[in-house]
Amino acid sequence: MEIESTNGAIILEPGSFTKPPKTWRNWLIGNPLQTADAPNQTIGKLIGLAVFASDALSSTAYATQEILMILAYAGASALTYVFPISLAIVTLMVIVSISYEQTIHAYPGGGGAYIVARDNLGELPAQTAGAALLTDYILTVAVSISSGVAQITSAFPVLFPFRVEIAVGMVLFVMLINLRGVKESGTAFAIPTYFFVITMFITVGVGFFKYLTGTLGTVVNPPAFETAGLLTAVTPFLLLHAFSSGTSALTGIEAISNGITAFKEPRSKNAGITLIWMSSILATLFLGISFLVSPIHAVPSESETVISQLARTVFDGQGPLYLALISGTAVILIMAANTAFADFPRLSALHAGDGFLPRQMTFRGSRLVYSRGIITLAAVSSMLIIIFQASVTRLIPLYAIGVFLSFSLSQAGMALRWWKSGHLKDGEQIVEPGSIVTHDEKWLGKLFINGFGSLCTFVVMVVFGITKFKDGAWIIIILIPVLVTIFFSIHHHYKNLAKKLSLQNYHSTTIKRHRVIVLIAGVHRGSLAALSYARTLSEDVTSVHVSTDPVESKKVKEKWELYGEGTRLVILDSPYRLLVEPVMDYISKLLEMRQPNEIVTVVVPQFVPKHWWENFLHNQTALMLRMGFIFKPGLVIIEVPYQV
Secondary structure (H helix, E strand, C coil), X not given: CEEECCCCCEEXXXXXXXXXXXXXXXXXXXXXXXXXXXXXXXXXXXXXXXXXXXXXHHHXXXXXXXXXXXXXXXXXXXXXXXXXXXXXXXXXXXHHHHHHHHHHHHCCCCCHHHHHHXXXXXXXXXXXXXXXXHHHHHHHHHHHHHHHHHHHHHHCHHHHHHHHHHHXXXXXXXXXXXXXXXXXXXXXXXXXXXXXXXXXXXXXXXXXXXXXXXXXXXCCCCCCCCCCCCCCCCCHHHHHHHHHHHXXXXXXXXXXXXXXXXXXXXXXXXXXXXXHHHHHHHHHHHHHHHHHXXXXXXXXXXXXXXXXXXXXXXXXXXXXXXXXXXXXXHHHHHHHHHHHHHHHHHHHHHHHHCCCCCHHHHCCCCCCCCHHHHHHHHHHHHHHHHHCCCCHHHHHHHCHHHHHHHHHHHHHHHHHHHHHHHCCCCCCEEECCCCEEECCCCHHHHHXXXXXXXXXXXXXXXXXXXXXXXHHHHHHHHHHHHHXXXXXXXXHHHHHHHHHHCXXXXXCCCCCEEEEEEECCCCCHHHHHHHHHHHHHCCCEEEEXXXXXXXXXXXXXXXXXXXXXXXXXXXXXXXXXXXXXXXXXXXXXXXXXXXXXXXXXXXXXXXXXXXXXXXXXXXXXXXXXHHHHCCCCCEEEEEEEEEC
């Protein structure tokens, strides 16, 4: 409903806006949601496990295989180290999980490593943690989708040559679902997540039963393994190399701490319980798979995954249960990308809100999700899949450095927080953007947990960096500092812009002269419409025409005398048939002679065809002129559209 105020302005009452019109976007991603609907888009623990735990749970499909891939080069005797290495990884997993459970309760507003590092360690560690996590989320999509496609091609080898195309198509599919909203994507992925967990537990359970009863066989027709460069002994470096490959099982544990705000109230409690569920399921399945691969003599291979070999052996061939497990594994690996799609946009929005990424990343789309972050993630991860040909083994070396760096910084920040808490008196508090620090009687135990967790993850990061350096880890070691530099450059730009726009010591100025330049290519309705508009701005109007053909320019001059309403016309000769450069030179000379408090406005006629494709039939001179003028101080550019 419209109400006219006393000064003649029209005011729209709240709720007077009608619903947006139906478009193809509504059909694709759903009808727009109102801002007031945001609280209703939160999720519970069961859906939260599907949204945020699929990344961590899916790592059971490839973590054991990556350990085998390294140990197999030392011969069959080295495969006995798979389970002990897995035990060490699970021990680290427990430490990290307990540490992040404390983070969830200390920072109920979410943000994970980025917020913790920012509040306790400063901007540089925070941006480093953020860059590491953003990189990790991009690689999560590339690795999980590639691994999911590997499961499919294991069951259907005829599809192997098309793995890259299938992987990119899957990325776009997950992107589309996430553009529909967190609640809808969580509901869509809940059933496949629990289907995977159930089928995987059945596989491991049946495998253990057959192992204990002595009926568990070995892999029939195992894939070939290239033995070139075979090592002669198991060395500590080899074991550390295998350990670092297996730590990919820990990726995704931090996801819940980053997405606490997506949970229903009480957020911290629900998120903490979901983290415990996730870690328990992950540790059980990972240890079970790692134990069973040795007695069945599984062989690591790009052509058939270890999970496929385990399922074939446990279920005596490629029957219904085998296909169920492979289908569930492939689906959850593809869904694991959903964890990154849930967290990457939120984290990038936090960075953008602090001025370290473009502000556009904070914009929520029509479905109340950070749509620009979702699209960015899909584009970059698809590019990685194409570059590395959807190879999990080639992508893994890039994978875990970022996440373990963020682990280390997050836990170091939490340790410092507990140190501050222990040295506060009762009643004292420190207000931080994400939470309030008060005295905690259990601070010493919490300090030990987070401090020990930080030390462990830092050591693992160093080991990973050294053992995987030549395999591609050097890319991430270089990339993260580059990203941090870019973040601070963006922040510097926003700070300078804010300073320039500040009203402090501002003094208004009066425009003493307004000179208007109308650019005309010819004398027609479009140029005359622009002239009419220009005359409403100022009486000081000059029309400018660039002459590339003397005969045509003569016609323009004759027509202008009839229709130009007495406005002066300046014709710029262009012997080299250039259009933009002569105008730029003319305007630059005007600006050099510009008086104080004088402003120059350039009016550019712009044809607007009925159909978008008709733009390709016209020279985009107006666009080129606008791009050339936009950086000139003291100059205003106005386009006057003329609908044809």
